Amino acid sequence: MSKIIELKDVNKWFGDFQVLKDINLTVSSKEKIVICGPSGSGKSTLIRCINRLEEHQKGDIVVDGMTLDANTKNIEKIRSEVGMVFQQFNLFPHLSILDNCTLAPIWVKKKSKKEAEELANQYLEKVQIVDQAKKFPGQLSGGQQQRAAIARALCMEPNIMLFDEPTSALDPEMIKEVLDVMVDLAKGGMTMCVVTHEMGFAKEVADRVIFMDEGSIVEEKPTDQFFNNPENERTKLFLSQILN
Amino acid sequence: MKLLRKNIEKLNLFLENYPKIGIYFPQFLIILLLGIIISYFSMNASTNMAARGIETGFGFLANKASFDIQFSLIDFDSNDSYARAYLVGLLNTLLVSGIGIFFATVIGFFVGITRLSTNILASKVAEAYIEIFRNIPLLLQIFFWYFAVLRLLPSSDNSLILFNFVFANIKGIYIPRFIWENLNYFLYGFLFSILIIYLFVSISKKKQEKTGLQVPTFTTSLIIFFTINFLVIYFGQVGLTLSYPVLETNRGLHNYMGGVSVIPELIALAFSLSLYTSTFIAECVRAGILGIDKGQKEAAASIGLSKAQILKLIVIPQALRIIIPPVTNQYLNLTKNSSLAAAIAYPDIVLVFAGTALMQTGKAIEIVSITMLTYLTLSVSISIFMNWYNKKNSIAER
Numbered sequence: 001m002s003k004i005i006e007l008k009d010v011n012k013w014f015g016d017f018q019v020l021k022d023i024n025l026t027v028s029s030k031e032k033i034v035i036c037g038p039s040g041s042g043k044s045t046l047i048r049c050i051n052r053l054e055e056h057q058k059g060d061i062v063v064d065g066m067t068l069d070a071n072t073k074n075i076e077k078i079r080s081e082v083g084m085v086f087q088q089f090n091l092f093p094h095l096s097i098l099d100n101c102t103l104a105p106i107w108v109k110k111k112s113k114k115e116a117e118e119l120a121n122q123y124l125e126k127v128q129i130v131d132q133a134k135k136f137p138g139q140l141s142g143g144q145q146q147r148a149a150i151a152r153a154l155c156m157e158p159n160i161m162l163f164d165e166p167t168s169a170l171d172p173e174m175i176k177e178v179l180d181v182m183v184d185l186a187k188g189g190m191t192m193c194v195v196t197h198e199m200g201f202a203k204e205v206a207d208r209v210i211f212m213d214e215g216s217i218v219e220e221k222p223t224d225q226f227f228n229n230p231e232n233e234r235t236k237l238f239l240s241q242i243l244n
Numbered sequence: 245m246k247l248l249r250k251n252i253e254k255l256n257l258f259l260e261n262y263p264k265i266g267i268y269f270p271q272f273l274i275i276l277l278l279g280i281i282i283s284y285f286s287m288n289a290s291t292n293m294a295a296r297g298i299e300t301g302f303g304f305l306a307n308k309a310s311f312d313i314q315f316s317l318i319d320f321d322s323n324d325s326y327a328r329a330y331l332v333g334l335l336n337t338l339l340v341s342g343i344g345i346f347f348a349t350v351i352g353f354f355v356g357i358t359r360l361s362t363n364i365l366a367s368k369v370a371e372a373y374i375e376i377f378r379n380i381p382l383l384l385q386i387f388f389w390y391f392a393v394l395r396l397l398p399s400s401d402n403s404l405i406l407f408n409f410v411f412a413n414i415k416g417i418y419i420p421r422f423i424w425e426n427l428n429y430f431l432y433g434f435l436f437s438i439l440i441i442y443l444f445v446s447i448s449k450k451k452q453e454k455t456g457l458q459v460p461t462f463t464t465s466l467i468i469f470f471t472i473n474f475l476v477i478y479f480g481q482v483g484l485t486l487s488y489p490v491l492e493t494n495r496g497l498h499n500y501m502g503g504v505s506v507i508p509e510l511i512a513l514a515f516s517l518s519l520y521t522s523t524f525i526a527e528c529v530r531a532g533i534l535g536i537d538k539g540q541k542e543a544a545a546s547i548g549l550s551k552a553q554i555l556k557l558i559v560i561p562q563a564l565r566i567i568i569p570p571v572t573n574q575y576l577n578l579t580k581n582s583s584l585a586a587a588i589a590y591p592d593i594v595l596v597f598a599g600t601a602l603m604q605t606g607k608a609i610e611i612v613s614i615t616m617l618t619y620l621t622l623s624v625s626i627s628i629f630m631n632w633y634n635k636k637n638s639i640a641e642r
Binding site: 051053077079080083088090104153155 | 544545546548549557558561
């Protein structure tokens, strides 16, 4: 399988504090990886570097053959090929769900309004909230909002989807509806990088699980080996805490 | 003592049975007291005025004003009535407030956005601008522009001339007056071309939504606009000539006649009101933009929108809701501050009506109350308009 994301010796500092230490990671096309680890371990920062919401200071990041650097045109091109879903949904509160979804196709991909709406309806159907299309984000439940945010990202027809703790801000009964959509997406063959503590999701979907601590990748293994046969002490401790 | 306590207990029992009396009776007492105070003062005033032989009433408004006003949007001379003088003053107040609000808004938005720029030089310049003009008293700024800048312009026979078009001297700034021939044909043609373009744009927009066919609306609109207007100008024999202000000398006094003149008082006042108020608007704009959650910008960036698109489509529409209410306050302040006109003798409503007319007639109560009512009406109108605008902007959220 071809490499779609490649990180080489990536380092990042917030002031004096080093958040990422010599990260090396390769993701193949259509691969699903789950990144987990204690809070403050740099896992969110890592995936935010992939679409350059954060700038890395040292090392190389290549996404879909394009190197991330100060070249703005390149960054916008990469962002339109990499979808991202946030912990806090970040839907645009002044736009309806439909307009949230058609915004980027119209302004970035220069699609006609009609085309964009057809596309949006298709993805809203996929996340099962097409009946809420005319409503505003404030009128939806958390789970519906997160599904709308997934549809918004899908409307740009990305090759890669990044998820930054997509279920952490949700009430327990709404977590499943969002995870179901993500499982569906995974089965459809999307390349996915997911930061999550939902180990059930990881076991079901992930090809590989990555455990991070204090800015470094501590353990990186195929899913069943990761859960059945972890080597590192910190991984074992983390798993025992999170699985019980 | 025992009797008192017994009576208080009785009263408490009564109030428990009729709770509404307990709520409304004190309010009734306060209103009654206010009524008594107000009627005492007005009776006192009317007795005193009657004793001194001062007439009350609004009949004086029809009397001849017999004073001149230096700057007026409508025809006015000393034979006109006080009512017309009031109208002249009101229009002058509206003029300077309107100009002030327009420029304060434009400058304020520009400076407010610049202050948030990542370019350090730009943001520091914007910050310096805000700190300077916000912290100097408005009256002093008016004096500065009027006495220290505009009064230093050369005399009439020595005017500063820009591009042979603008003539500036100590008496004001003069520009040529436009004289049209067959202006009505041109206006009809202009409106007609706008209508055609509007129809064309809405039809092609519908077509695009239906079929996805993109028509170059902008270019086509320009072609329609120029074709129609050229035909109208050519066949309707529309003409435009400029009447330049001419320097005339009369008994040794030099003066520009003709053209359109703007008096230095208006320039100084509009200038200082705009600059002063723009600093406050800039701060409102900055607060509004900073009030938008960082996640909104990140989400917009993550779907590939450019920086300019994020500002236009995501940040400003949301920031407007935070910005509008405090900006309304600034509009009200500007309108009320325009009464500082009196300090440099710009003939606004306070100077003309609550000043000259009051001195001449002595109708203090009538004139001051009319003027106060006028400002109240102006302020309430601005508030109503801005509340409507705010509602229109914020209704979409839920």
